[in-house]
Amino acid sequence: MRSYLSIMRPAHWSKNIFVFVGLIFGGRLLGPAKEVLLAVGSSVGGFACFSLAASSIYILNDIIDREADSMHPEKRNRPIASGSITVYSAALLALVCAIVAIAGSFRLAWEFGLIIMGYIALMILYTGLLKRVMIMDCVVLATGFCLRAIAGAVLVNVFISPWLIICTFALSLFLAFGKRRGEIAQLGVNSTSFRRTLAGYTPELLAHMLDVTSGLAIVCFLLYAMDDRTFRVFGTNNLVYTTPFVLYCVFRFSALIQKGQYLGPVELTLNDRPFQVGFLLWVIACISIIYADRFRQILQ
Numbered sequence: 001m002r003s004y005l006s007i008m009r010p011a012h013w014s015k016n017i018f019v020f021v022g023l024i025f026g027g028r029l030l031g032p033a034k035e036v037l038l039a040v041g042s043s044v045g046g047f048a049c050f051s052l053a054a055s056s057i058y059i060l061n062d063i064i065d066r067e068a069d070s071m072h073p074e075k076r077n078r079p080i081a082s083g084s085i086t087v088y089s090a091a092l093l094a095l096v097c098a099i100v101a102i103a104g105s106f107r108l109a110w111e112f113g114l115i116i117m118g119y120i121a122l123m124i125l126y127t128g129l130l131k132r133v134m135i136m137d138c139v140v141l142a143t144g145f146c147l148r149a150i151a152g153a154v155l156v157n158v159f160i161s162p163w164l165i166i167c168t169f170a171l172s173l174f175l176a177f178g179k180r181r182g183e184i185a186q187l188g189v190n191s192t193s194f195r196r197t198l199a200g201y202t203p204e205l206l207a208h209m210l211d212v213t214s215g216l217a218i219v220c221f222l223l224y225a226m227d228d229r230t231f232r233v234f235g236t237n238n239l240v241y242t243t244p245f246v247l248y249c250v251f252r253f254s255a256l257i258q259k260g261q262y263l264g265p266v267e268l269t270l271n272d273r274p275f276q277v278g279f280l281l282w283v284i285a286c287i288s289i290i291y292a293d294r295f296r297q298i299l300q
Helices: 002-007 010-025 033-064 087-108 110-128 136-155 162-194 196-200 203-226 228-234 238-259 265-271 273-290 292-299
Strands: none
Touching: 002 033, 002 087, 010 033, 010 136, 010 162, 010 265, 010 273, 033 087, 033 110, 033 136, 087 110, 110 136, 136 162, 162 203, 162 238, 162 265, 203 228, 203 238, 238 265, 238 273, 265 273, 273 292
8 A cells, every 4th residue: 555655656746735826825815714714625625636636647657667767766666666566556546546636626616627637638748758858848847837826726716916827937947957957966977867858958057047947936926026916916015025035945945956965846845944944934924914914904
């Protein structure tokens, strides 16, 4: 049973926190109890559906890459690569995860169901073809994160700012390029035998891409924070003052990834305590600013 749970990669479900962007920035955490519970429940359901959909793709990817994974210092211990789970059993589990994810998503909202189906189709295309195309591999991964953020907004029925979408895309590109940089740093000369697209990347090129995408993400966040619509919705532009936390998390991620201390964003976010503290402080600061007026009304 542990092996079957392992191939679903539950640690990677943390990527689906992007589903909660709409819940937080849409102002749905406070209000009438019934509306808050409905919004939170929908977001949690969306998180679960995306997690199962992603797991189905992870399993499919492990089936296809089982030979390459067997040469990787860490991934060779994955159940399929090590032979502890048969390809047939893994394929059956992937199919079940996909079916449950699609069925559950349409129960939540038909628009969300279409997004889940689009995500699965895009990731199948990525697994079968696009992950072998330099740069496009990272663009597709970033698009998947944007779909998560859009889906979260759809589930709680809120408008999501274009600046926030662009920021999500740029940040996701930053994370994807960071993963490629971490793989090169840790695997060294063996990196291309594990992932062929790494032959097209160099540490210098990836460092440049990390600089560009991180800068774009930060600028888009500032434009969102200073946007007139943001002021009309929240009654303040004080989100701009959370920028120090954003800069700290971005710079720390970039520094640790380029040093090769972590293989990718999931490992870093789950294990690096300073990064976790910085991210948590940013979330608390954002919630405090977005819901400041409602907090004051409750306390009065």
